[in-house]
Amino acid sequence: MSIVTNVMRVRETIAEACDRARRSPADVTLIAVSKTHPPDVILQAVETGLQHFGENRVEEAGMKIPVVNAQSPQPVVWHMIGHVQSRKAKEVVPLFQVVQSVDSLKLASKLSTLVAGQDQKLPVLLEVNVSGEAAKYGLPAWDWQTDAEARRRLWAEVEAVLALPGLDVRGLMTMAPIVDDMEQTRPIFASLAALRNALAEAFQRPLPELSMGMTDDYPVAVEEGATMVRVGRAIFGVRQS
Ligand SMILES: *Cc1c(COP(=O)(O)O)cnc(C)c1O
Numbered sequence: 001m002s003i004v005t006n007v008m009r010v011r012e013t014i015a016e017a018c019d020r021a022r023r024s025p026a027d028v029t030l031i032a033v034s035k036t037h038p039p040d041v042i043l044q045a046v047e048t049g050l051q052h053f054g055e056n057r058v059e060e061a062g063m064k065i066p067v068v069n070a071q072s073p074q075p076v077v078w079h080m081i082g083h084v085q086s087r088k089a090k091e092v093v094p095l096f097q098v099v100q101s102v103d104s105l106k107l108a109s110k111l112s113t114l115v116a117g118q119d120q121k122l123p124v125l126l127e128v129n130v131s132g133e134a135a136k137y138g139l140p141a142w143d144w145q146t147d148a149e150a151r152r153r154l155w156a157e158v159e160a161v162l163a164l165p166g167l168d169v170r171g172l173m174t175m176a177p178i179v180d181d182m183e184q185t186r187p188i189f190a191s192l193a194a195l196r197n198a199l200a201e202a203f204q205r206p207l208p209e210l211s212m213g214m215t216d217d218y219p220v221a222v223e224e225g226a227t228m229v230r231v232g233r234a235i236f237g238v239r240q241s
Pocket residue numbers: 033035056081082175213214215216230231232233234
């Protein structure tokens with residue numbers, strides 16, 4: 001098993017899913033989730049042409065990202081994909097170019113304040129929980145279609161985040177529940193797309209990005225409109241920790 005072969009296989013699988021959905025593979029960004037893997041392994045993945053990497057823990061990222069950046073022959077775009085405690089926000093900003101896991105107004109405000117005065121807004125995604133699974137982070141978004149009060153609360157939270165001056169809210173991110181058959185994740189991905197459409201309409205903002213799909217379910221996510229897939233094990237193999 002080599003990273004080169006794995007990346008080729010993942011790219012092929014994305015292209016096949018795009019074919020089925022009549023989409024262009026150019027519209028799907030592959031994010032290599034490198035959590036637990038050391039800088040030398042990440043650099044091997046960089047050599048295959050991958051440019052986007054995802055990490056989920058601030059401390060681990062703080063040790064690895066500067067090493068990879070210093071040795072990489074090309075610029076790497078780092079995506080924060082794990083839960084960030086508000087008090088850790090200041091460590092996230094200098095390391096990551098995109099924060100996909102904005103799951104509260106509190107964190108969003110903190111990030112916005114931290115980038116105030118910089119000439120570029122920080123690109124972020126709002127992490128939402130569309131499945132209702134209790135173990136998941138993300139703004140509650142499983143009953144907005146059926147519960148007017150839940151919808152009002154979610155809309156108010158999103159509106160407040162959209163108003164923050166330091167953030168460029170690019171779209172939504174979600175994690176699907178772990179299931180036996182990837183087909184079972186299709187309604188989750190479809191409901192993320194539906195939520196994006198509803199929010200884009202309500203707030204007149206394009207919200208183009210949908211970050212959804214991991215090793216076990218990314219082909220279905222691509223069929224349902226993912227613009228970013230976050231793939232770890234299919235590229236790097238099983239994680240040790
Ligand atoms: C670990 C992780 C992934 C990748 O998971 P794989 O199953 O290894 O592809 C994707 N997204 C998030 C938020 C993760 O924490």
